[in-house]
Amino acid sequence: MEEQTIRVQRCETKKEKPQDDQLSFGKIFTDHMFVMDYSEPLGWHNASIVPYQPLQIEPSAMVFHYAQSVFEGLKAYRTDNGSIELFRPEKNMERLNRSNDRLCIPPIDEEFALKAIKQLVSIDRDWVPHTEGTSLYIRPFIISTETYIGVSASTRYKFIVILSPVGAYYKEGINPVKIAVEDEYVRTVKGGTGEAKTGGNYAASLKAQELVAQTGYTQVLWLDGVEKKYIEEVGSMNVFFKINGEVITPKLNGSILSGITRSSVIELLQHWDIPVVEKRISIEELYEAYQRGELEEAFGSGTAAVISPIGELKWGDKQLIINDGKTGDISKKVYDTITGIQYGHMEDPFNWMQNIETESPVKH
Structure with missing residues (x-):
């Protein structure tokens, strides 16, 4: 126009x-x-x-x-x-x-x-x-x-x-939160509206959130809507896991929202030469990595909280305590770097920040 x-x-x-x-x-x-x-x-x-x-x-x-x-x-x-x-x-x-x-x-x-x-x-x-x-x-x-x-x-x-x-979005701040794996309700399905930011997705999440809050958990870990097997998001955030030195985040599949913080985390990890991969990962794979002692960190990413470390995962009767319930090194480094860039403490090598007094960049 x-x-x-x-x-x-x-x-x-x-x-x-x-x-x-x-x-x-x-x-x-x-x-x-x-x-x-x-x-x-x-x-x-x-x-x-x-x-x-x-x-x-x-x-x-x-x-x-x-x-x-x-x-x-x-x-x-x-x-x-x-x-x-x-x-x-x-x-x-x-x-x-x-x-x-x-x-x-x-x-x-x-x-x-x-x-x-x-x-x-x-x-x-x-x-x-x-x-x-x-x-x-x-x-x-x-x-x-x-x-x-x-x-x-x-x-x-x-x-x-x-x-x-x-x-702060979470009263816990950068301290780890407790998450319950949701295996009854689903947030959305491939072909639905999961990759769009529309209110219905969030309305669909309220029931599960309400139930886990009654048991002392901050949020739910969403599984896919078909097999209820593959990890998708955590609450209203994208999710990352550090397994045996490699950071894994669920691959965008049509039901996962493409987070701006998510892409920023991936770019940062690549910038630091930390192995990062987008792929489908099941809750069973995650539990097996935990049993082998290879699940080193987990965290959510989103605009509101930036980074929210996960200290505990409850999957049925299984309890996964991650990194002794403490904030991991990568979680903290990512959080400190993104917020450091946002508040002007650190250099912005990616040109992520825009001053409100400048013209919007012209697309080419």
Whole structure:
């Protein structure tokens, strides 16, 4: 589309900002939000930054009935030199369009969307917290708004971006968490929506999460939806295992989300000449490696927590204590490096970070 301008309506009364040590995750929202509409034949139009406010949407809007929606998650960081930076935001826009394609939602202009996010963050820059470990969480999402009770792709949508200052995602922080292997419920299946970032995937995960929480476990390790044999994700994160010196992560197969942090971990390991492989791995293989004393580390990766070490796995009546329940060397090195780059403590040899004041990179 021809690039449009972004109309800006600033709020008249600003909210009181919380102290950094009062931040949790995803409960407080900033003064402004971005909104853009889609309709046929206009396409995406009416791009606006407006005061954060409730949406006016009819109960017959299709999103409520057929769940045609997608979302993304990324963060803005206040670095050591005071600048505000985004971590690989172009990858989130690319993935948003892959999700759009799977959910039959019209594609967005990725460069324009990133420009809008940068402008929104710039306007609400005082909301970016200062303490290390905190950040400004950015939630772009698209919902179908056509008023129609009928199973088909909508002809109307809203693209919205909201911002939330956040503290640590897990109260455990970088300390290892306890995970239970889920062998009854499944998150998704190949050919389903697992590789798209859509709300239904997360709704499908809630029951298993609720049950394991009652037994003292933080999250579940998802197995494939057909044979319930092959490892896919851990909670809402991608997962890695260090077995006999080699780091293994489940190969993308159509039901696993392609995480931006996941790809960053793989690039880092390759940069360090640490053997890393993407392949199908079964829970039986993992248990056999544990019995041989070769399962050295396990961790999840994702935007919210960055790295979440796994100290214990429960599979049926089997209990796997990994690395004596302590954070492993690779988990810590990856976490320290990614967060070091994000907060400006370390060099960024991969050019992962983008300043909110710079233009979005032009695709070639």
